[in-house]
Amino acid sequence: MSSQLALIKPRALRKGDTVGLVAPSSKPFEEGHVEFTYKWLQSLGLKCKVGKHLFDSYSDFAGRDEDRLEDFHAMWADKEVAAVMPIRGGNGSVRLLAKLDFDLIASNPKIFIGYSDVTGLLIPIHQRTGLVTFHGPDAGSFFEAAYTYHYFRKAVMSARPVGVIIDPPPETWKPKYPPPRMVITQGKATGPLIGGSLTLIRQLMGTPFEIDTDGKLLFLEDVGEEPHSVDSMICQLLLANKLQNCRGIIFGESVDCRPGKSRRNTLPLNRSVESVLRERLGGLGIPVAYGFRFGHGHEKFTLPLGVMATLDVRPDSVRFRIEEAATCQ
Amino acid sequence: MSIAKAHALKQNDRVGIVAPGARPASPATVSYAMRVVQELGFVPVIGKYVLSVHGHLAGTDEERLSDLNQFVLDESIAAIFCITGGFGALPLLRGIEFETLEKSRQLIIGSDENTALLLAVHGVCSIPVILAPNLDRVLSESSFRSLKTVLTSKQPVTVKTERQELGANVSISKGYSSLDGVASGTVIGGNLSAVLSLMGTPFEPDFEQSILYLDDYNERFDILDRWFTTLYVAGALKSTAAVIFGEFNGCGSRGNESILPLEDLFGERLLELNRPNLFGFPLGHNQTSQSIPLGIFANLDTAKGTLEFAESALE
Numbered sequence: 236m237s238s239q240l241a242l243i244k245p246r247a248l249r250k251g252d253t254v255g256l257v258a259p260s261s262k263p264f265e266e267g268h269v270e271f272t273y274k275w276l277q278s279l280g281l282k283c284k285v286g287k288h289l290f291d292s293y294s295d296f297a298g299r300d301e302d303r304l305e306d307f308h309a310m311w312a313d314k315e316v317a318a319v320m321p322i323r324g325g326n327g328s329v330r331l332l333a334k335l336d337f338d339l340i341a342s343n344p345k346i347f348i349g350y351s352d353v354t355g356l357l358i359p360i361h362q363r364t365g366l367v368t369f370h371g372p373d374a375g376s377f378f379e380a381a382y383t384y385h386y387f388r389k390a391v392m393s394a395r396p397v398g399v400i401i402d403p404p405p406e407t408w409k410p411k412y413p414p415p416r417m418v419i420t421q422g423k424a425t426g427p428l429i430g431g432s433l434t435l436i437r438q439l440m441g442t443p444f445e446i447d448t449d450g451k452l453l454f455l456e457d458v459g460e461e462p463h464s465v466d467s468m469i470c471q472l473l474l475a476n477k478l479q480n481c482r483g484i485i486f487g488e489s490v491d492c493r494p495g496k497s498r499r500n501t502l503p504l505n506r507s508v509e510s511v512l513r514e515r516l517g518g519l520g521i522p523v524a525y526g527f528r529f530g531h532g533h534e535k536f537t538l539p540l541g542v543m544a545t546l547d548v549r550p551d552s553v554r555f556r557i558e559e560a561a562t563c564q
Numbered sequence: 565m566s567i568a569k570a571h572a573l574k575q576n577d578r579v580g581i582v583a584p585g586a587r588p589a590s591p592a593t594v595s596y597a598m599r600v601v602q603e604l605g606f607v608p609v610i611g612k613y614v615l616s617v618h619g620h621l622a623g624t625d626e627e628r629l630s631d632l633n634q635f636v637l638d639e640s641i642a643a644i645f646c647i648t649g650g651f652g653a654l655p656l657l658r659g660i661e662f663e664t665l666e667k668s669r670q671l672i673i674g675s676d677e678n679t680a681l682l683l684a685v686h687g688v689c690s691i692p693v694i695l696a697p698n699l700d701r702v703l704s705e706s707s708f709r710s711l712k713t714v715l716t717s718k719q720p721v722t723v724k725t726e727r728q729e730l731g732a733n734v735s736i737s738k739g740y741s742s743l744d745g746v747a748s749g750t751v752i753g754g755n756l757s758a759v760l761s762l763m764g765t766p767f768e769p770d771f772e773q774s775i776l777y778l779d780d781y782n783e784r785f786d787i788l789d790r791w792f793t794t795l796y797v798a799g800a801l802k803s804t805a806a807v808i809f810g811e812f813n814g815c816g817s818r819g820n821e822s823i824l825p826l827e828d829l830f831g832e833r834l835l836e837l838n839r840p841n842l843f844g845f846p847l848g849h850n851q852t853s854q855s856i857p858l859g860i861f862a863n864l865d866t867a868k869g870t871l872e873f874a875e876s877a878l879e
Contacts (some may be wrong), residue, residue, distance in 0.1 A: 262822075294824040295786060329793050369625045438790050441763025442798040463620050467651045467761055474657065474765035502586060503652055506619035 240365035242541050245318075245344045246563035247394045250280035250507040252317035255310030256374055258297030260352040262327020266290060268375055269322060275378045285317060296327040304331045306435050310424035311336075311343050318391070320374035324351030329438050331356070333409030338361040346562070348537065349373040350530065351458070359444035361429070361540040364429050368563045370454070370529070371537030382534040390557075396562045397557035398528075403534045415551050419513055420523030424483035425545040425558070428538055430454035432530070437468045439474060448481040456487030456530030463502055464513045465492055473515065481520040483546040485555060486512060487512050487530035522548040527555065567690050570669045574879035576616040577642040579606045580635030581699070583614040583622035586650025588700065591615060595680045597647045597699035604712050606643070612633070614647060621652045629656045635670075636661045642670060643715070648700045649676025649781075654761050656681070658800065662688045671715065672805070674698050675785070676781060676849070679754030679763075684767040686859045692877035693756050693778070693846070696855035700814050703851050710854040716869050718876045723854055725869035726842040738844045739869040742831030744842030747806035747864045750832045751856065753777035760791040763798060771795075771803040775871070777856075779810035779848035784818045789829045796833050810838055811848030841864040 247256075254276050256269065261298035263269050276283050286306030291298025298306075311318045324486065332355070341530065348369035349357065357368040369390055376385045384402040389397045402416075429451040430436070436446050436455070447496065457465060472478050494505035509525060516523045529535045538544075539561030545552040573579070578615055581597055588594050594614055601608040610748065611631030616623030623631075635641045666689035672682055673694040682693040696711050697703075714721060725739030731828055752769050753759060756778045762768050776795075795801050809830070817823045834841040842864065846854050857877030864871050 292822065294789075295820050295822050295831060304827070323702070328789070329797060332797050386652075418821075434787075438794050439797075440760075440765075440794070441768055441800070442794060444797070446766050464650045465620075467654060467757075470654045471761045471765060474654065474767070477764075502620040503589075504587060504617060506618045510619070534607060 243341070243344045243364065244561060244563045245346045245367065247564065248346050248392045251282070252269050253282040253284055253315045254282045254318045254320050254374070255286070255287070255304050255313060256289060256320055256322055257310055257317035258289050258322050259303050259307050259331055259356060260297070260321065260327040261295050261323060262292050262297035263289070263322050263375070270324060272374045284310070284313065285299050289322065295325060295534045300330045303327065304334055305536070307331065308336055308339060311340050311345070316345065318346035318348070321349040321353050323348065323373055323375045324353050325489065326352055328352045328355035329435070332359055333445055335359070339366050340366065348391060350508045350525050352435060353376055354435035355438060357431055357540060358429070358439065358446055359438070365541070367539050367563070369537050369539050372535060380533045382528070386536035390539055390561055392477055394560055394562050396560045398451050399554065400536050400557045402528060410511045417466070417525040418548055418553060419517055419523035419525055419547050420519065421499060421550060422483070423451060423545065424548045425543060426450055426452040426482035426543050428452050428454065428544050429540055430538070433457040433465065434460065437471060441469060442481065448477045451481050452483050452485070452546055453481040454485045454487065454529065457488065457489050457492055458488060458531035459491045459496065460489070461501055462492065462494060462505055462508045462511050465489070465508050466515065469511065469515045472548055478516065481521065484516060485527050485546055486523070486525040488525045488532050490531040503507060522546050524548045567692060568669055569879040570671050570692055570877055571642065572718055573606060573642055575605045576607050578609055580609050580641045580642050581647055582635065582644055582667040583632045583647045584628055584656060584681055585622070585652025586620050586648055587617055587622040588614060588648045588656065589748065593700050593797065594647060597645070600699050600702045601645060604715065609613055609635070609641065611716070615815050617766040620650060625655045629654060629659045632656060633659070636665050636668070640667065644670055644672050646678045646698045648698050649678060651677050653678050653681040657684045660684070666691065673715070673797055675860055676755050677748040677758045679758035680761055682754060682858060683752065683759065683762060683769045687769055692857045692859040694855060694877070695858050697853045701849065701853065706852045707854065714855040714857060718878050720873040720876050721856060722870055722872045723845055723847065723856060725842065726846045737869050740827050740843045742827070742835040743840050744866045745806070747840050748861065749773045749774060749775040749805035749864045751775045751777055751860060752778070752858050754858070756780045756788060756791050757783060760794055763794060771800040772864055774804050775808045775862055776804045777810065777845070777847070778807065780812050780815055781849040782814035785816060785823045785826060786820055787831070788826060789816060792830050792842050801834065801839060804839060807834055808841065808864065809843040810845045811850045811853065813849040815844030818825065840864065840866050842869065843873070849879050866876060
């Protein structure tokens with residue numbers, strides 16, 4: 236579906252622009268977080284509009300589906316708003332899809348950035364409209380680390396390609412889980428980027444918004460999933476031929492995806508995500524590497540959906556470069 | 565859709581015992597499963613790899629598939645029971661000897677993650693399958709009796725919502741519907757997470773005019789809301805005639821204290837879609853969970869709290 240659509244690049248965000256804060260998924264953890272974000276945006280020279288229902292609450296969502304959708308639509312329709320930024324993920328984005336106005340979005344292209352549950356909007360909007368959407372920090376996390384902020388600016392506040400992604404320097408000599416990089420299959424591949432949170436990609440399966448991976452460079456990550464649960468989702472994607480037809484796969488650092496670390500159903504005799512990925516993805520004949528700094532860690536780079544990127548996996552080094560500009564002037 | 569009936573199991577029928585997903589908790593679980601099958605009146609044949617270890621799985625995909633297919637290809641085996649649940653049936657689906665199974669009409673019996681196996685077999689072969697506690701979960705007289713009936717009786721079964729006994733003559737239905745009504749359709753479904761794992765694959769169930777049955781075990785409410793949302797956005801719920809729910813043992817908010825119960829989250833969308841629904845069927849992961857055939861036409865009456873199958877799955 237997306238391959239027939241022309242790519243729409245939003246205008247790069249610049250000083251003096253207005254950011255629209257929305258909560259299409261869960262409500263802000265605390266009301267104070269919104270004010271904190273607001274001040275960060277101000278310090279960048281950005282103005283801010285806040286969705287009418289941002290502080291609503293229904294179940295663990297920021298209000299009813301129709302109210303979250305009303306806020307979301309209002310920000311796309313508002314000519315003053317240059318970027319739509321969810322305050323956080325959580326749960327609830329996919330609930331909006333049935334009534335989401337894709338024409339409104341296509342005729343008002345702007346920066347749209349987030350991760351985790353927001354994947355449920357990033358992929359459908361990109362595939363339905365051709366708009367380059369951004370898998371990166373949301374409004375509640377773009378300031379979390381200098382590394383995150385650096386790549387956020389490179390991706391959305393510049394009209395040049397992001398270029399080579401470089402790992403953050405290790406903070407101490409006490410290495411964090413996971414290991415910085417793990418080569419699963421060597422090789423080199425170029426293709427347009429698609430991907431996001433594995434749980435959300437699974438959630439879209441069988442719907443009209445299912446991910447199209449054909450000829451793409453696929454990026455995946457998750458948080459707090461047991462390895463057997465990651466295995467289950469990977470097996471479903473394999474059954475649906477979603478991994479055999481892509482050019483390459485980069486797996487993000489998957490925070491707390493280790494046995495017993497999740498709030499999920501744990502099983503005895505479990506194994507690591509790495510061994511699951513090696514078994515399932517090792518034989519696909521495409522380059523695969525694990526442990527990139529995107530997703531749920533504090534340090535994350537921004538991935539624009541739809542633009543060309545190159546993955547080069549060698550035995551002793553992995554290079555990943557975003558080749559194409561994601562925005563226009 | 566016309567469906568070929570399976571053969572009712574008889575005393576001393578040989579039946580296979582497999583572990584398509586997780587390794588059984590211990591060797592004692594396997595001997596327990598074997599004795600349950602003996603007490604049902606059948607002769608158990610244990611798969612070669614049921615106690616193999618590959619992560620949490622009972623052996624590699626090849627080993628688990630080999631156990632399953634060996635029984636499918638064995639004409640002397642009348643049915644195949646799953647010992648335990650846990651993820652693992654999904655990667656076997658492409659390798660199952662469906663053509664043989666379609667002709668032999670062996671009964672496949674299980675639940676939890678094995679729902680994926682059941683629905684794939686029903687979908688590909690157009691034969692009934694039996695949604696029943698995995699053998700390690702046959703833990704009460706009522707579960708045992710229900711399982712035996714579904715496997716041997718040519719009479720159609722009826723399931724009723726659970727009741728709370730409040731005294732000698734006081735018994736109250738624990739059923740709940742956001743929309744009462746009557747509906748008829750083919751009963752399909754099982755574990756919600758396992759149903760979801762088939763979405764977008766060649767084994768996705770046919771939801772058209774179905775009575776969709778769902779349960780789950782040990783899962784977070786927000787995750788269950790996610791999966792139910794997929795069925796909503798995919799149009800699957802709209803295709804159904806009605807949706808019914810079993811037990812959700814061990815499911816809860818898990819620290820996400822603001823989340824509403826499933827009756828709210830699921831019920832409101834079924835009300836919007838105008839689909840009769842009923843929560844509280846005694847099926848799933850409880851001590852007293854019952855067994856039902858999948859792929860058989862049934863009549864639902866939510867006010868009465870009954871699901872009456874129009875015919876038996878067996879001949």
